[in-house]
Amino acid sequence: MGNSVGQNSLGIPRGKGPHQVGSTDLMVGHTIQGTFFRLYYPCQAEEGSDELNWIPCREYFNGLADFMKMSRALSERIFNFLFGSYKIPAAWNASFKPDGKYPVVIFSHGLGAFRTLYSAICVELASQGFIVAAVEHRDESASATFYYKEKSETKQSHHAPRETFRPVSDNLVEEWMYYRPLKTGESELLLRSNQVKQRADECIRALDLLIDINSGKSVENVLLSEFDWSKLKNCMDMCRIAVMGHSFGGATVIECLCKEVKFKCGIALDAWMFPLEEEIFPSVKQPIFFINSEKFQWAGNIIRMKKLDSAVIPRKMITVLGAVHQSFPDFTFLTGHWVGKILKLHGEIDPHIAMDLCNRASLAFLQQHLSLEKDFNQWNHLIDGKDVHLIPGTNITLLQSSI
Numbered sequence: 312m313g314n315s316v317g318q319n320s321l322g323i324p325r326g327k328g329p330h331q332v333g334s335t336d337l338m339v340g341h342t343i344q345g346t347f348f349r350l351y352y353p354c355q356a357e358e359g360s361d362e363l364n365w366i367p368c369r370e371y372f373n374g375l376a377d378f379m380k381m382s383r384a385l386s387e388r389i390f391n392f393l394f395g396s397y398k399i400p401a402a403w404n405a406s407f408k409p410d411g412k413y414p415v416v417i418f419s420h421g422l423g424a425f426r427t428l429y430s431a432i433c434v435e436l437a438s439q440g441f442i443v444a445a446v447e448h449r450d451e452s453a454s455a456t457f458y459y460k461e462k463s464e465t466k467q468s469h470h471a472p473r474e475t476f477r478p479v480s481d482n483l484v485e486e487w488m489y490y491r492p493l494k495t496g497e498s499e500l501l502l503r504s505n506q507v508k509q510r511a512d513e514c515i516r517a518l519d520l521l522i523d524i525n526s527g528k529s530v531e532n533v534l535l536s537e538f539d540w541s542k543l544k545n546c547m548d549m550c551r552i553a554v555m556g557h558s559f560g561g562a563t564v565i566e567c568l569c570k571e572v573k574f575k576c577g578i579a580l581d582a583w584m585f586p587l588e589e590e591i592f593p594s595v596k597q598p599i600f601f602i603n604s605e606k607f608q609w610a611g612n613i614i615r616m617k618k619l620d621s622a623v624i625p626r627k628m629i630t631v632l633g634a635v636h637q638s639f640p641d642f643t644f645l646t647g648h649w650v651g652k653i654l655k656l657h658g659e660i661d662p663h664i665a666m667d668l669c670n671r672a673s674l675a676f677l678q679q680h681l682s683l684e685k686d687f688n689q690w691n692h693l694i695d696g697k698d699v700h701l702i703p704g705t706n707i708t709l710l711q712s713s714i
């Protein structure tokens with residue numbers, strides 16, 4: 312577990328569902344075009360496991376510093392002090408627990424984030440009986456990500472051999488890609504719309520890889536790991552697949568639904584709609600659930616969400632009162648209230664209450680649109696914003712001159 316600061320111990324909450332949760336990393340294809348995700352899954356109970364750091368290695372802190380426009384040296388020490396000792400709230404490489412066919416969720420991270428930062432959401436889903444793949448995007452929107460080059464290909468100084476993850480072959484050398492800020496004079500719309508298309512392709516490739524794994528195809532994990540992927544054969548329900556994402560990852564949800572009908576529904580957490588071309592909206596036929604924070608949204612962004620409203624396709628929106636944009640990623644659990652307020656990681660609402668509402672509303676929506684036979688329907692009222700901390704729709708007034 313993480314540090315405990317002050318009276319209440321901090322740390323990313325564990326899943327509340329009936330299953331113990333395991334986690335492991337998969338990279339297939341060592342190049343930048345490869346697929347890279349963290350898998351969260353129901354595992355055998357009481358698995359002993361070597362705990363893994365929540366932030367896998369220092370390059371991610373460096374990337375975060377670049378993203379936050381902070382100096383790397385200073386911020387690496389701050390991030391290490393604040394967040395360096397947190398472990399993921401799951402059993403690393405624990406044995407998979409076969410139990411029928413689990414529904415599947417593909418999760419897409421936000422701008423400046425990466426695959427490990429939404430473990431509170433992914434662990435909760437896995438504890439409730441989902442298999443969740445949190446992809447790491449290589450579109451230069453992640454704070455940092457890595458892939459490999461053949462030794463012969465690169466003249467870069469070679470990294471010291473790592474303790475957390477190692478490539479299968481010692482002919483491969485790690486290559487790091489960091490967050491690419493917008494260049495002066497560069498069109499943000501062009502950059503972001505190209506990135507959202509790449510992000511959707513990466514989510515679809517991750518899904519195709521899970522389909523291969525489910526069919527029993529052997530998988531070549533570039534990362535050395537003891538996890539036995541063959542155990543997942545015939546354990547995923549390829550008719551019950553959803554896509555979920557935060558902010559830029561929320562836009563990626565819409566792009567995925569448009570491109571891949573295997574995604575039966577989408578959940579967009581505080582979606583950032585800017586990168587999307589509205590021309591694709593009519594071709595999105597699946598149910599969508601927008602779960603917004605009170606503080607992040609603005610009229611233009613909400614108006615674009617409303618362009619996806621439909622009389623025939625379920626399109627729902629709720630707003631979590633007192634929540635901020637950072638109420639969805641894990642950081643919201645890792646500082647006390649006042650540091651959290653200063654860093655904009657906390658709103659007025661208690662982070663655990665906000666996360667529980669988001670997770671329970673999501674589970675109820677997934678039960679409805681993946682036709683699950685669980686008891687998540689107990690939270691159907693949350694989909695309509697029926698809770699003291701929720702409102703249906705949005706808090707944003709859409710005063711628009713009648714066009």
Ligand SMILES: CCN(CC)CCN(C[C@]12C[C@](c3ccc(C(F)(F)F)cc3)(C1)C2)C(=O)Cn1c(SCc2ccc(F)cc2)nc(=O)c2c1C=CC2
Nearest residue numbers: 378379421422423424428557558559560583640642654655
């Ligand atoms: C300052 C520079 N400027 C960059 C363009 C704006 C930076 N910014 C606001 C921030 C992220 C913030 C943050 C992080 C992390 C700590 C920490 F201390 F906990 F590490 C603190 C404070 C700084 C709040 C956002 O970009 C918000 N945002 C995000 S934040 C996703 C994220 C990133 C890193 C994380 F560690 C966790 C979550 N994802 C999106 O898809 C979109 C937006 C905006 C539009 C689309």
